[in-house]
């Protein structure tokens with residue numbers, strides 16, 4: 356994602372820009388896999404990474420190489436086979452950056468580097484918890500030790516690679532003055548992206564956006580790094596929080612396809628991208644290079660490979676996201692889609708909007724559906740009779756299917 360006012364500049368001075376001015380869309384396959392019960396095979400991860408690259412994602416966090424041999428293999432192969440790809444990225448002018456997640460431990464960092472180094476653009480993403488809750492109960496270390504470990508890790512990673520992301524885990528519950536201190540120190544140690552996660556999904560949009568405003572204002576060296584948002588959806592606020600962060604200076608959004616992730620999931624790519632897309636420049640002062648028409652295809656790929664169902668009313672990619680059942684809505688959409696649709700389904704690669712027939716559907720929708728099914732009735736009377744029978748059936752069934760309609764119509768024709 357780019358600042359909107361960078362658009363012309365970045366076209367003309369492409370090579371002079373620091374990465375941190377530009378990227379925003381970072382999609383994480385490892386966060387997707389952190390959904391309980393989800394494990395992708397290596398070929399599945401490669402396929403997803405390839406689609407992410409084609410759709411214009413800036414950075415792909417391909418996995419957590421130290422977590423298993425399989426993940427090391429997957430990240431290495433993605434770095435080698437997808438890292439150099441330029442298909443679909445001609446306008447972007449550079450391949451997708453491949454990142455690997457790492458604890459703040461030298462052996463993890465080295466292993467992560469060994470996996471990502473094959474990609475022309477690569478990154479090591481180091482995380483270490485900073486909240487007192489995590490320091491006291493999980494890591495059992497002092498704040499001083501935390502700063503020391505974070506800086507040593509980043510300094511070491513910089514000897515291997517010049518693109519380092521640092522995440523203070525549980526930042527949403529970290530003492531603000533301490534957070535400013537840690538982040539200032541890791542900038543000095545060489546971090547290039549600072550990702551400030553709401554690990555437990557506790558923040559509200561005002562709090563999360565306000566946190567970035569304060570961090571960017573108070574952290575020494577803030578203007579030399581890219582600020583990044585990473586939200587969990589425990590309160591259903593992940594997308595709202597990410598958008599608020601973007602409005603407060605964030606230029607990298609960490610997202611997953613279909614919003615899958617640990618517990619209630621992460622911010623979903625499709626929601627953030629389409630929120631930016633449907634609002635004027637003043638609302639979100641950034642632009643992105645995602646091909647929105649790829650959204651539905653990749654959503655279906657992640658659905659099939661992860662086995663994680665998408666709730667039917669999920670925004671953008673749910674089965675009902677462009678379906679209309681009530682008569683008033685159907686009538687409106689048939690007259691002009693803009694009456695009830697803020698996005699043209701084709702814009703996100705969804706085949707077409709769907710008229711779903713149920714008990715609140717009207718005559719106009721029935722007529723349209725019959726035409727779609729190629730059923731011709733003899734006139735208005737026939738339509739009226741079929742409509743009455745359709746309503747009687749709809750009172751008994753939640754959804755009247757195409758088969759039901761064909762049966763009703765055939766019955767009436769004989």
Ligand SMILES: CC(C)C(=O)C(=O)O
Nearest residue numbers: 482522524525552554
């Ligand atoms: C590794 C970090 C960014 C994370 O996943 C979290 O804190 O939620």
